[in-house]
Amino acid sequence: MCGIAISITLHRAGSAQPNNENKTKPETITNKADHDLESKLNKSLDLLAHRGPDARGIWISHDGTIAHTRLSINDLTPQGNQPLHSPSNQIHAVINGEIYDHDRLRSELAQSDGGYPFHSTSDSELVIALYRRHGSPKFLDHLRGEFALVLYDETTGDVIAARDRFGVKPLFWTVVDDKKLLLASEVKAFLPLGWEAEWDLGAVVDGGWANDHRTSFRGVTKVLPGCWMRVNRRDGEVVHERYWDMEYRDKRELETRTVEEMVLGVRERLTEAIRLRLRADVPVGIYLSGGIDSSLVAGIVTHLVRQQGIKLGNQDATGRICCFTVQFPPESGFDESEIAQRTADFLGVQILKKKMDEAAMAEYFADAVYHCEQPMIDLNAVGKFGLSTVPREQGFKVVLTGEGSDEHFSGYPGFLVDFLRENDHSLPEWPLSKDETLRRSLHQTMTAEMAERISKAGCSSDGLDDCKAYELVNGVGIPAYIARWQIHLGVFAPWVKQRWAGVDPRLVISNAMSPEVTAKMQEKWHSLHTSHYIWTKTMLANIFLSTLGDRTEMAHSIEARPPFLDHVLSDYVNSLPPSVKLGYVPVKQGTSNGDSWWQEPDTARKAFSEKWILREAGKPFITSELYERRKQPYLAPVRYPKDGPLHQKLREICTRDAVDKLGFLDYRAVEEAFERGFGENADVPSLRTLLYIGSWVTLGQRFGVKTASVNDLACESISI
Template identity: 55%
Template sequence: MCGITAFVKDPRSSINGHVNGHVNGMTNGPTNGHPDASLANKLEASIAILNHRGPDDAGIWINQDSSVGLAHCRLSINDLSPSGRQPLTSDDGEIHAVVNGEIYDHDRLRTVCSQEHGYRFSSESDSELVLALYKIHGAPRFFRLLRGEFSFVLCDERNGRRRVIVGRDRYGIKPMVWTSIEGKILLSSEAKAFLPLGWKPEWDIEAIATSGWQLDTRTLFKGVHKLLPAHWLDITEDGFQIHRYWDAEYEDKRKLETRSLDEMVQGVREKLIESIRLRLRADVPVGIYLSGGIDSSAVAGIVTQLARENNVKIGNETSTKVSCFSVEFPNSSGFDESSIAERTAEWLGVDLVKRQVNEDTLARDFADTAYHCEHHHFDLNCVAKFALSTLPREHGVKVILTGEGADEHFAGYPYFPVELLRETDHAQPDAPLSRDEELRAALHRSVDKDMRQVFRNLGAAGEGGTDDDDDCPALAQVNNSTMPWTLLVWHAKRRLFAPWVQDLTAGLDYRDTVLASYSADVRAKMRSRWHPLHSALYMWNRTTLANVLLSCLGDRTEMAHSVEARTPFLDHHLTEYVNRLPPSVKIAYTPPEQAGGNTTSHHGDQGPLWESSAPGLTSFTEKWILREAVRPFITDELYKRKKHPFLAPMKWPRGGPLHQTLSGMLTREAVEGLGFVDYNVVRDSLDRAFGEEADASAFRNLLYVGAWVTLAERFGVRKATCNESN
């Protein structure tokens, strides 16, 4: 993993008649036959800001007419020698690239490229495959061969014409943001790297107020866009185009499934094992984040078996001992899973190192987490993940395997059963809910009602619409799914914003923003082809997974400490297989009279999410087929345990470290300096967010605004005013 920064002369600027001679002191022509020294200095300053992503090496390349510049900071994982440094150059010297991420199955692909196509590799780095595959197959065809997590900028100067290709992996595991200022397109892993290149950050008020930053290409900053997952930019002297090269697909809901359950379980098992095996390849030590859930525990169990029974190396280690890392929340009943992780580690015979995360830790790391994430979050989970990610490097581990993506493909979250119940699963006609239409409809009403109450108990409630989706005709576009409402439950409430922002958004239904983030062809599939559960999975994965969870619970908090995380559950060979499985093998209904001791219901410590759940919700076994597939690799306790989301505690004492930190941060001057927040709401929230009777919604207000204040101070964001247009 690494950090990248790039600039490209914007073809749109010359088309629009803009002056291209100077950009913030940077000249576009060569200086004495060499690239502009001013540009080089600015690129060096830009990539230095991203040193946390790649502290091992750094380099820049600028073409002869200074129309393209590439910068890279390196976290050495494969090929630790100088030959693996970037920017990379192709064997003919005419294609250049900076790559962030990992390309898997690279040993086989290198052999194909060299033996069948004559490509001459200059390193052992997997990143060089981006150059080789592009040169051999061109764009977009080479994307289908890229397996892994990646973002890159590639400059092709063959045939006397400049072409720049910018790509991002299928699920958005690796970040890529871009903006355009004064005749240049700037690209980077993180927006903060734009600052030395002349970027003057401003708030995108509409994106913040309507949750657009969470749902589409926008960020918190005006004019700064995310390149969406599975998309690529094509920048030539003739123009600028964005394309999609891949998308998730699901079976037609009316198509009967003929495969047996045993066949499907075996299929998941084989593809998951292969995904994990590929991600153990590294020239440095590899470890695992281990929680109290089945996802990370399954990864640990499979890695252990691969090492001990199949002699698969764990990174560069010759030992079969697996290193695992976990969070411990002391004195936090219901949130701390470290005891379960300990029992799992003992059962597997692996090493477990724990990071104790207490209130002092969360208060200390809050601002740094917001700075690295570059967006607000609705709880303290990301701060806990930030603290956890200090552990691997302290113990000499650069690469970590994680469980992200399992809940998103095997329907692990508690808001998915309501979508399963929305329609019959015709692929499983013998399932109880397929045979009994009345039961399915009754459970749907019950689970829908109960899940909405769970959200309210957690201090989250729908915004920009009501929690009754019957009043929203636009939802017919997605077959009346409740997922658009679910995606908005964590969004900041209207009353938090200044009156002028409330006026700006008056009358808007934010669910329209959700719907607009999906293409017309996808909405058509949701209306008539896909089962509602699959539509909900698609909506979640294309918004919250990509724009929030893989950022603040993934890349940004891990790379803040120079740790590369690998996500075997997001291998597209695995996910494409899982997507084609019937809905009712992902979430299984177990009638109460059959529950006995063989269901996850009411088994042991199920955590705060399930404490007040009604029987309807607890009658479902989430991730059923994954549980069966990984059964040989996990304990009986985990096999029977319900999903326990990674959660940091939300209730803290009045006058404690968090109360003091947030009070000191959220002064009237700091909050009113943002220009778009109502300080009176913040002051009221400070009064209600702590102590025994703490209001979770008020606490979330403080987390949102605390992150904005941090970004305003560290990025130098200009105060927003009601006169600006977005």
């Protein structure tokens, strides 16, 4: 894992072209301009130092500059440092992330005709070798892992940027003064390179920062997951295309595999995905919660290490498999540390706990926002930020995590509503396939109960009526469920409310799907799979893998590896029928643990086993308690006392002067939120409002964001 900062000069038509023969070599700085640029790049890397504290490198030419800060995981020697250069010194690259199965790929590339002369054992060196052999974008097909990369080919003038298939690793870009292309792992790295921060109010108001290519900052764009971008330095043309996407079975296709075959298929591919992620030249740990996903990862790791003798990172870990978990106050109803302890005891592994009480939440809040660079929709990310301090303190650089399982195996209740929308014709003999009346009745009941449940979570009550957004995605309700996590228009200043009156975040979500994909949603995919796809492209990519993933982990120089997001596993799971993911098992009453809004199962939900096939595949590796237990998402507490540490912290952040400095909020909404957001009868939506506002204030101050005004309206993005 690493940090990337790039500055490339774009030469528009008619502008003078530089003399490539006079380019500055990586190790040579020859003039004041180069010295100034090196100084700026070092400042940019200073802002990314948490992503790579072990080494840094800068390559400078008259055409482009590439900088990299390294967290050494594979090949700890200086030979693994970046930027990387081709043997001809005409192709230059920086890579953030991990490429798995790299030993096999290196062997194949070294032994092929015109074999590549590798000079390290780093997985990152494969990028240039594969690019030379296959070209772009074909070389990306051979990369299995989590990565963001930038490659500069001087022979063509092309800058190639790409992200992994699910967006585990971040990559942003912008253009300054219409002539300088900037790319970086985090937006803050742009600040020393001539970029000045301004709000993208369109993305802030309509939720585009979380649901499409935009960010909270004007002109700053994400390279989307599974996509690659080509920028030609000579004419400035930008092409952004997809090299991989999720695909699902045709809902009219009959399933021919037996249940046993499908269960074994999941088990084999998940085990292989985990095995590949154990390879490292540093210690590897595990994030363990009280749910089946991380527990199954821990169980399979234990099996591989103790039964098959596979090394856990650079250690023979048979005596020390180490897990890490968050410990919330037991009285909150959100603490899962005890069940995590029972899982660790069952596996015979060590577990270390991070106590995250209200004081810790208050202490970490602002720093978590700064590293995430986007609003906090809850305090889950703050808890994860605190947790990530522990493995680093214990000498671990790598952890395995459970992200991505819910998106593949239907872990969230919202998926159940869309599952029940239509019949699963691939399994005509299954109970719900044969009883249309029962399915319709369950769908009606679950729809009503889900509306009540998400209101208890502090989400907006808007979005229940029909709209064009549903037509685009074949009627599934997941856009409304996602949109309810966005802040209400009522908190904004009058001129903002007037400009964006009638904006519909649900439509933003649906419009973020390509026409090719929406055609599949309407004609080919089952409603459940449409729901999976939308959630994966929005909430997973832009929130969970960011605030609950890379950004809070890398803030403490921790590389996380999510085996459930292995694309080989994903392709297989996406080929499975909907009914094996949400199993209809009415005689099996799942247990309820705790008293949070999520943990009391709905009437209709009691008849289903979420992630049914994953439970069956993972049964040999987990406790019976976890096998029987209902889905329990990782959640931080949502109610706090008046005048407590968190209340005081948000009061300290959200002053009138600070809120007015933003320029786009109505301070009366802040006062109302403080009145209702804390205390015995705390209103959860009000706390959520304060978390949003506290996030914007923090980002505005730390990034020096220009105050927004009505004069900016002509520049703002708006989704129609």
